[in-house]
Amino acid sequence: xxxxxxxxxxxxxxxxxxxxxxxxxxxxxxxxxxxxxxxxxxxxxxxxxxxxxxxxxxxxxxxxxxxxxxxxxxxxxxxxxxxxxxxxxxxxxxxxxxxxxxxxxxxxxxxxxxxxxxxxxxxxxxxxxxxxxxxxxxxxxxxxxxxxxxxxxxxxxxxxxxxxxxxxxxxxxxxxxxxxxxxxxxxxxxxxxxxxxxxxxxxxxxxxxxxxxxxxxxxxxxxxxxxxxxxxxxxxxxxxxxxxxxxxxxxxxxxxxxxxxxxxxxxxxxxxxxxxxxxxxxxxxxxxxxxxxxxxxxxxxxxxxxxxxxxxxxxxxxxxxxxxxxxxxxxxxxxxxxxxxx
Numbered sequence: 183x184x185x186x187x188x189x190x191x192x193x194x195x196x197x198x199x200x201x202x203x204x205x206x207x208x209x210x211x212x213x214x215x216x217x218x219x220x221x222x223x224x225x226x227x228x229x230x231x232x233x234x235x236x237x238x239x240x241x242x243x244x245x246x247x248x249x250x251x252x253x254x255x256x257x258x259x260x261x262x263x264x265x266x267x268x269x270x271x272x273x274x275x276x277x278x279x280x281x282x283x284x285x286x287x288x289x290x291x292x293x294x295x296x297x298x299x300x301x302x303x304x305x306x307x308x309x310x311x312x313x314x315x316x317x318x319x320x321x322x323x324x325x326x327x328x329x330x331x332x333x334x335x336x337x338x339x340x341x342x343x344x345x346x347x348x349x350x351x352x353x354x355x356x357x358x359x360x361x362x363x364x365x366x367x368x369x370x371x372x373x374x375x376x377x378x379x380x381x382x383x384x385x386x387x388x389x390x391x392x393x394x395x396x397x398x399x400x401x402x403x404x405x406x407x408x409x410x411x412x413x414x415x416x417x418x419x420x421x422x423x424x425x426x427x428x429x430x431x432x433x434x435x436x437x438x439x440x441x442x443x444x445x446x447x448x449x450x451x452x453x454x455x456x457x458x459x460x461x462x463x464x465x466x467x468x469x470x471x472x473x474x475x476x477x478x479x480x481x482x483x484x485x486x487x488x489x490x491x492x493x494x495x496x497x498x499x500x501x502x503x504x505x506x507x508x509x510x511x512x513x514x515x516x517x518x519x520x521x522x523x524x
Contacts, residue, residue, distance in 0.1 A: 298488030314472030315401030317349035322480035412446035430504035432475035439522035443495035
């Protein structure tokens, strides 16, 4: 055994003198030990070479096992150190080097800059609906670095959704929309927090849910939810960006009675009678239209959070995709509004 240890020490010393890497030196020692084990297994008992190398294979198997354990531990430790260097964690309110590169185009805009991007990172935005309007809104909020994004929807992905709901994919048909959306958003930007909520917005859960967010985006597809979202946002004093689409036309505004703007019910006092306004399933909708309006929702959200430009408080944009026309209407509060007049 002393002979083998001496040979191992000699190989390591010669390798060091020649400037060989540590891995190469340990590889040579490993080859030596493997050869010794082979000698112990192949040669008969009492053979001089076997006796000179310890005489018992079990001893060398223990030595090899100990060496492999040490090597494995060092390899795991090195891998952990590499991961820590590649993916540094930014402290709250600051950006990692990766994030600085990711958001550089935002920070170059004087209307956003570093301070605006910090506001985006600190913001908490809730999106109602992960469908046609919610899909682009959620993707652009995620891409823009909004720190916490909630999404509430009780539906599952269907094949008919994929004509316009670009956040979902064919292989996620049957999956909850909120989970499908969360997968797409975190794949796009792992530096954000997504809070999926598989529920329908109701009078019972709206107050607690809205209290967790600074801004609400309403991309729902029914009037009951739209009026509920408006009433709860007005009660909480939270700005509400709401958009709607049908066939070739879309509309969007920012409703915020706490800051002097009308609420949704100021402009639309009553929901239309059942069947008067057909749904997208009944009347159809051109594929890119929800993309246009949903992207506008995200844009208005970024402006609202960062303070850039002029938002849509007291104004509504109506977009006619079929004829390429955009109109802007001034909106005013109603003194008799049951939601915000008091």
